[in-house]
Amino acid sequence: MCSTTAGRDESSVVAYLDHAATTPTRPEVLEAMLPYLTATFGNPSGAHAVSRRAWAALETAREEVARCVGAQPGEVIFTSGGTEADNLAVRGVVEATGAKACCSAIEHPAVRESVLAGGGLLLPVTGNGVLDCESFAQALDPAVGLVSVMVANHETGIVQPLAEVSAQVRSRAPNAVLHTDAVQAAPWMDLGDIWELVDAMSVSGHKLGAPKGIGALVVREGVRLAPVMRGGPQEKERRPGTQNVAGAIGLAEAMRLVAVEREAVSRRVEELRDMFSALLGDGIPGLVETGACTERLPGHCHVQIPGVESEVMLIALDESGVCASAGPACASGALEPSTVLMAMGRSALHARQCLRFSMGYNTTEAEVTAAAEIVVEAFRRLAGRRGQ
Amino acid sequence: MRVMVAMSGGVDSAVAADLLMRAGHEVVGVTMKLWGGSSDRGCCSVADVDDARMVALRLGIPHHVLNMSDEFGSAVVDPYVQAHVAGRTPNPCMECNRHIKFGALMSRADALGFDALATGHHARLDSHARLGREDPPRLRRGMDRSKDQSYVLAVVDPPVLGRVLLPVGDLTKEQVRARARELGLRVAAKPDSQEVCFVSSRQGRAEFIGKRAPLHPAQVVESGTGSVLGTVPSVELVTVGQRHGLGAAVGRPVYALEVDVERRRVTAGSREEMMTAYLEVDCWRPAGAGGRAGALAGKQVLVQASAHGRVTRGEIAEGEGGNGVALAAPVRRVAPGQPVVCYDLSDDAVIAWGVARSAALRPGKETVGHAGPVSAGADERPCRPGKEMSGSAGRNS
Numbered sequence: 001m002c003s004t005t006a007g008r009d010e011s012s013v014v015a016y017l018d019h020a021a022t023t024p025t026r027p028e029v030l031e032a033m034l035p036y037l038t039a040t041f042g043n044p045s046g047a048h049a050v051s052r053r054a055w056a057a058l059e060t061a062r063e064e065v066a067r068c069v070g071a072q073p074g075e076v077i078f079t080s081g082g083t084e085a086d087n088l089a090v091r092g093v094v095e096a097t098g099a100k101a102c103c104s105a106i107e108h109p110a111v112r113e114s115v116l117a118g119g120g121l122l123l124p125v126t127g128n129g130v131l132d133c134e135s136f137a138q139a140l141d142p143a144v145g146l147v148s149v150m151v152a153n154h155e156t157g158i159v160q161p162l163a164e165v166s167a168q169v170r171s172r173a174p175n176a177v178l179h180t181d182a183v184q185a186a187p188w189m190d191l192g193d194i195w196e197l198v199d200a201m202s203v204s205g206h207k208l209g210a211p212k213g214i215g216a217l218v219v220r221e222g223v224r225l226a227p228v229m230r231g232g233p234q235e236k237e238r239r240p241g242t243q244n245v246a247g248a249i250g251l252a253e254a255m256r257l258v259a260v261e262r263e264a265v266s267r268r269v270e271e272l273r274d275m276f277s278a279l280l281g282d283g284i285p286g287l288v289e290t291g292a293c294t295e296r297l298p299g300h301c302h303v304q305i306p307g308v309e310s311e312v313m314l315i316a317l318d319e320s321g322v323c324a325s326a327g328p329a330c331a332s333g334a335l336e337p338s339t340v341l342m343a344m345g346r347s348a349l350h351a352r353q354c355l356r357f358s359m360g361y362n363t364t365e366a367e368v369t370a371a372a373e374i375v376v377e378a379f380r381r382l383a384g385r386r387g388q
Numbered sequence: 389m390r391v392m393v394a395m396s397g398g399v400d401s402a403v404a405a406d407l408l409m410r411a412g413h414e415v416v417g418v419t420m421k422l423w424g425g426s427s428d429r430g431c432c433s434v435a436d437v438d439d440a441r442m443v444a445l446r447l448g449i450p451h452h453v454l455n456m457s458d459e460f461g462s463a464v465v466d467p468y469v470q471a472h473v474a475g476r477t478p479n480p481c482m483e484c485n486r487h488i489k490f491g492a493l494m495s496r497a498d499a500l501g502f503d504a505l506a507t508g509h510h511a512r513l514d515s516h517a518r519l520g521r522e523d524p525p526r527l528r529r530g531m532d533r534s535k536d537q538s539y540v541l542a543v544v545d546p547p548v549l550g551r552v553l554l555p556v557g558d559l560t561k562e563q564v565r566a567r568a569r570e571l572g573l574r575v576a577a578k579p580d581s582q583e584v585c586f587v588s589s590r591q592g593r594a595e596f597i598g599k600r601a602p603l604h605p606a607q608v609v610e611s612g613t614g615s616v617l618g619t620v621p622s623v624e625l626v627t628v629g630q631r632h633g634l635g636a637a638v639g640r641p642v643y644a645l646e647v648d649v650e651r652r653r654v655t656a657g658s659r660e661e662m663m664t665a666y667l668e669v670d671c672w673r674p675a676g677a678g679g680r681a682g683a684l685a686g687k688q689v690l691v692q693a694s695a696h697g698r699v700t701r702g703e704i705a706e707g708e709g710g711n712g713v714a715l716a717a718p719v720r721r722v723a724p725g726q727p728v729v730c731y732d733l734s735d736d737a738v739i740a741w742g743v744a745r746s747a748a749l750r751p752g753k754e755t756v757g758h759a760g761p762v763s764a765g766a767d768e769r770p771c772r773p774g775k776e777m778s779g780s781a782g783r784n785s
Contacts, residue, residue, distance in 0.1 A: 312499050315452050319416075332437035334421030334455035382499055 014321030015371035019207075019299055019360030020154060020184060021325055025250070026209035026361075032253040033211075036246035043242050045234065054245050061245075064252035068259045069201070069218050070192035077217045077235045078248050082183040082204030085217035086110035088228050088239065089179040089200045090148055094118040095226040099145015099176070104131045104160065105343035109328075111148045111181055112339070120146075122343075128294050129158040129344050131165065140172035147176050151185035151194055155327060155340045155356055157300025158291040159185070166197035177223050183207055183215075187258055187361065188266050188297050199223055203255070205247065209361060210254035214247030261361070269359050270298035276357065276368045277301050283376030290354070299359040308382045310355050311335050316378040322371045324357045389503040390414045391553060392496075394489055395443065395451070397436030399575045400508030400556050402443040403564045406571060407555040408506055409447060416502070417444040417451040420493060422460040422484070423586045439575050446573060456492055463487035465586055469600045475649035475746075476725030477627045479695070480584055482543045490544045490552065504553050511538040512557035513549055514737075524550050527675055527738040529731070532560040535580075539695055542675050542729045542741040594625055604652055608634050611645055611657035623647060626654050628723040628746075629662065645721065646746060663718035667693065669728050669742025671711050672704065684740055689730035691715065693722040693744065699735055711742060 016024075042054030059073070066073040079085045091114050094101050101120030103111050106129065112122065123139055124132045131149055140147070147169050152159045162180060169178045179200040182191060187208040195201055200223060205214035219225060225238055232240035258265075280303060281287050290302040305313060310326035314335075317324055327338035341351040359368070391408050395401045395417040408415045419440040437453055444451030464483045471478040489507060497505045510530030524546035530536040544552075556564050568576035587596045597603065606623035607616050618635030620626055626634075630644040634656055643662040646655040672684050685706040690699040691713050702713040713730065722728060722744040729741045 309499075311454055312496055315500055318452070319450065329453075332419070332421050333441070333453040334437075334457075336455065381501065 012321050013323060014374065015367035016323045017301075017357040017359060017363070017367070017371055018323045018325050019363070020157070020356060020358035022206045022212065023187070023209050023360045024362065025206075025211045026254060026257065028257060029210050029250045029253045033246040033250040036249050040245075042245075044245060045232075045242065058243055058245050058248050061248035061252035064256055065216055065218070065248075068191060068252075068255040069195045071195055071218050072221060074236070075218050075221055077219060077239050078243055078251075079215045079217055079239055080213055080244070081206070081215035082108070082181065082202050083110040083215075084228075084239075085202035085204070085215045086148075086179075086181055087114050088217050088225070089177075089202060089219065090114035090120075090146060091118065091228045092225040092238070093146045093177045093179070093200075093223065094120070095228075096224040097145045100143050101146040101148070102139055102144060103148040104136075104150065106153050106155075106340045107148060107150055108154055108181055108183070109339075111150070111179075115146075115148065125343050127345050129153060129156050129291055129340075130294065131160050133161060133164055133168070136165065137168050137172060140168060140176075142173060142175060144173040144176045146179065147173065148179040148181065150181040150183075151189060152297045153340060154184045155338060156290045156302045156344075157184065157297035157358070159189075159295040159297065162194065162197050184297060186255075188262065188299065190262070191255075191259075203251075205251040205254060208254050208258050210250040211247065214244050214251045216251065258361075265361050266298045269361070269363060272363055272365060272368045273298055273301050273359055275365070276359075276372050277303070279369065279372035280375060283372070284379050299363075301357040301359070302354065303357070304350055304354050305379055306353060308379060309352055311352075312382060313355060313375075313378060316382060317374065320374045320378065322374050324355050326355050327351070390501065391416070391504045391506050392493075392500070392502040393417050393449075393506045394493060394508075395419050395440040396508065396581065397439035397443075397575065397578075398508060398581055399568045399573070399578050400510065400561075400564055401440070402447075402508070402573050402575050403559070403567045403571075404506055404508040404553075404555040405443070405447055405449060406567065408553065409449065411555075415447075415449045417441075417447075417449050418493070418496075419451070419453050420456045420460075420488065421453055422456055422488065423465070439578070443573050443575060446571065454493070454496060456488055459492045460484070460488055460586075463491070469597055471725050472597050472624045473601045473649065475624065475647040477723035478725045479540070479727055480586070481695075482540050482727055485540055486543045486545070490548045494548060494551070504551050506553035506555060508556055509537045509541055509554050510535040510557055510561070511541050511554050513552060513554055528557075528736050530554075530557045532562075534696075535561045537695075538731075538738055539692055539697075539727070539729050542738045543727060546675060594622065597624065598622070604649075606649075606652040606654050608636050608642075608644075608654045608656050610638075610642075611655050611661055617642065617656055620654060623649050623652050623654060628721050647724075662720055664721050665715045665718045666712055667691065667702075667715065667719075667722055667728055668710060668712040668745045670745055672706050672730075672740045672742045674740050675729075675738040687730075687739065688733055689713065689739055690733060690735050691719075691728060691730055693719070693726055693728045699731060701733075702730075704730065704740070 036057055040053050042050035044055035044058045062073045062076045065076045087110055090111055101115045101118050102123055103115045104125055105122040106125050124135050126132050149160050149165045169176050177199045180198045181202045182194055183202055183204045186203045200219040203216050206212040227238050229240050234240055277289055284305055286306040288304040314326050326335055328336045338351050391413045393405045393415055405415055405417055419437050441451050464480050468478050468480045494505050510532055512528040513525040527538055527541055529538045565576055587593050603622035603624050606620050608618045610617050617638055620635055626644050626647050628644055631641055636642050636656055642656040644654050645657045645661055684704045687704045689702055689704055691702045692699045700715050700717055700719050702715040705712045724744050724746040726744045727741050728744050730739045732739055
C-alpha cells in the first residue's frame with residue numbers, strides 16, 4: 001500500500017469525547033487477546049489439538065460473558081458486533097415465527113430498519129426522549145411476536161423504562177420475545193438487572209474497551225431464532241462462520257473488567273460529565289442540555305447550542321483537537337437529520353444545532369476542562385460571525 | 389491565508405488544493421454532500437467524496453464533509469423542476485454556483501474564519517491588487533479555452549468573487565492532469581464530471597422531473613401556418629432548439645421554436661426560422677468590475693449562450709426599448725431560462741449577463757434581424773440586477 005500523510009494525527013487530539021461512537025481497546029484486553037492472534041490460532045470447529053485449544057478459549061469466553069450477564073453459556077451467541085446482534089434478534093425472531101414486530105421510534109437503525117423491513121411498527125417517544133408507555137401499552141396485543149426497546153439511547157443517553165416495558169409485554173403480549181439493545185448501556189449499567197427483564201440482549205465489544213468486530217446476542221433458551229446468514233452450524237446453527245476467537249476473548253475480558261469497575265467508573269465519569277455541562281452552561285447562553293432532568297447514562301452530554309450549526313461547530317472543534325459528534329452520518333460522512341431528535345418532536349433547526357459529547361472509562365478531568373474551554377471559545381467565535 | 393477548497397472529488401479541485409499549499413496557504417478541503425437522491429454520478433456520489441478525502445489525505449490537509457442537501461434542494465433542484473414546469477430550460481450548475489458554492493458554502497467558510505474560498509473552476513480572476521482598487525475582480529476566461537468555465541461563474545455576485553481563488557485557471561487541463569499524476573493522486577485520469585449532477589444517467593431527465601411535477605402532452609404546430617405536425621408526450625420537457633422527438637413526420641427537419649406550456653403547444657419551424665439575430669434577456673447584470681447597470685447600451689461584445697458554445701459579436705441593447713443583444717450574424721434561438729453571457733471583444737473578460745427570455749414569434753418569417761422588444765411572456769418578473777434570476781422561480785431561500 002502507498003504511504004499517506006495525515007493532515008493531523010492523534011497527537012493533536014486534545015480531548016476525545018466520542019466514546020459513544022467507539023472506545024479505545026483497553027491494554028488488558030489486548031494483552032488477553034494476543035495469544036489468540038498468534039500461537040493459539042486454531043479454528044474452533046476442527047478435530048485436532050490446535051482447534052481444541054481455540055475451542056476451549058472460545059467457550060471460556062462464552063462462560064465469562066454469560067457470567068457477567070447472569071445467563072447460561074449456551075445463551076450467548078457471538079456476532080460481529082451490535083448491529084449484527086440486533087439484526088439477528090429482530091429478523092431472526094420475525095423469520096422464525098412470522099410474528100408482528102414493534103420497537104421504539106428512537107432505536108438504533110440496526111433495530112429500527114430491521115423492524116420496518118419486516119413490516120413492523122415504530123412506537124412514539126415523549127418530548128423527554130423516553131418511550132411513551134401509554135401508546136406502547138395500546139400497541140401491544142397477543143399477536144405481537146417481537147418487541148425491541150433499547151436500554152439507553154445512543155444519541156441522548158436517555159435511559160428507557162425497561163422494567164415497565166417488560167411488565168407490559170408480559171401481560172399484554174405474552175407470546176412476544178422482548179429484545180433490548182444494551183450496546184450503549186453496557187459500560188455503565190448492570191447487565192444482570194437488564195437480562196432479568198428481557199429475552200434477548202445485544203452488546204458490542206468496541207463500546208466497552210474491546211476491539212471492533214465482536215459483539216454478542218444473549219438470547220434465552222427456547223426462543224425460536226432463524227439465522228440471518230447461511231453457511232455453517234457454528235453458534236448452535238444461529239450464526240454461521242468461523243468464530244472470532246480473539247475477539248470473543250477480548251469481549252469477555254472487557255465485560256469482566258467493566259463488571260468489576262463499573263460503579264466506580266460511572267460515578268467518576270458522571271462527575272466529569274456534570275462538570276463539563278456546567279462549564280458549557282456558564283459559557284454558552286441559552287444552552288439546552290437534552291435529558292438534563294431525565295435518567296441518563298453517565299457519559300453522555302447531548303446539547304443544543306443555539307445559533308450555531310453543529311456541522312460548522314464540529315469542524316471548528318476538530319481543528320482545535322476536540323472529537324465530538326452530531327448525530328448520524330451517511331456513507332459520505334455528511335451529517336443527516338437525527339431521527340431520534342425528530343421522534344422527540346424537536347424541530348429540524350434544533351436538531352441541526354445539537355452535539356453529542358460522550359465520555360468513557362479513560363476520560364480525564366484535564367480533557368474535559370480543556371474541551372469545555374475550546375467549545376465555549378468556538379461558540380463565541382462562530383456565534384459572533386453569524387450574519388456576516 | 390487560510391483557504392477553504394471546495395473539493396468535488398475531481399482532478400481540478402485536487403490540483404487546486406495542491407497549488408494553494410505550494411503557494412504557502414493554510415488549506416482545508418471541504419466536500420459538499422448535495423443530493424440524497426438516487427443519482428448515480430456527478431459531484432454527489434459517495435465514491436467522489438471518498439476520492440476527495442483520499443486526495444486530502446495524500447496532500448496532508450484536513451478534509452470535512454458538509455451536508456448541503458437542504459439548500460441544494462431548495463435553491464437548485466426545486467427551481468430546476470419549476471422552471472421546466474414553466475417551459476424554461478434552466479442551467480442548474482449556475483444556480484449551484486450562485487447559491488451553493490459561492491453562497492451557502494461561502495457563508496460556512498466565513499463562519500469558520502477562512503479568508504478565501506477556492507474551487508477547481510477553469511477561469512481567472514484579476515486580483516484587487518492588480519486592479520488597484522476596491523472593485524470586485526474581473527472574471528476572465530481560463531487559460532485552457534476548451535475547458536473554460538467563466539460562463540458558469542458569470543452569475544456569481546461580483547463582491548463574492550473578491551474572496552474567491554481559482555488556482556487552476558492559469559493551467560491547461562493537460563497540465564492539471566500532469567500535476568495530479570506527478571503527485572500520484574488517484575483522480576489524475578478521472579473523466580470530467582457531467583452536467584446536472586442530480587439527474588442520473590440511468591433514470592434521465594424525463595423521469596426525474598416526471599416524479600416531481602405533472603407532465604402534459606402537447607401538440608406540435610407549424611410556425612406561420614398553424615397546422616398540426618405531431619404531438620409530444622411532455623411539453624415541459626421540450627427545449628427551444630430541440631430537433632428530435634417532436635413527433636413531426638414532415639420529411640424535413642423541424643425545430644422547436646417556442647414552447648407554450650399553458651396552451652400545451654410547441655411551435656416548430658425550419659432551420660432558417662430557428663435562427664435569430666436578436667437575443668432578449670430579462671435585464672443585464674454587470675459582472676466583475678466590467679461595467680455599471682444601465683451603462684451598457686451600445687457596447688460591442690462577444691456573446692455566449694451555452695456552457696461551451698461559440699461566441700458571436702453583438703451590440704447590447706439596454707433600457708426602455710428592451711434588454712437584449714443584436715447580433716452581427718444569426719444564431720440558434722436560445723431557450724428561455726438559459727444565461728446569456730457577454731465578453732469583451734478580446735473574448736477574455738466577462739462584461740455582463742442576463743437570462744434569455746422567450747422571443748415571441750412574429751407572423752411570417754422575419755425572425756432574422758432586430759426583432760426589437762417583444763412581449764414578456766411567462767418571464768415577467770422584476771429585474772434586480774445581481775440578485776434574481778428568472779430560472780429560479782419558486783426558490784424560497
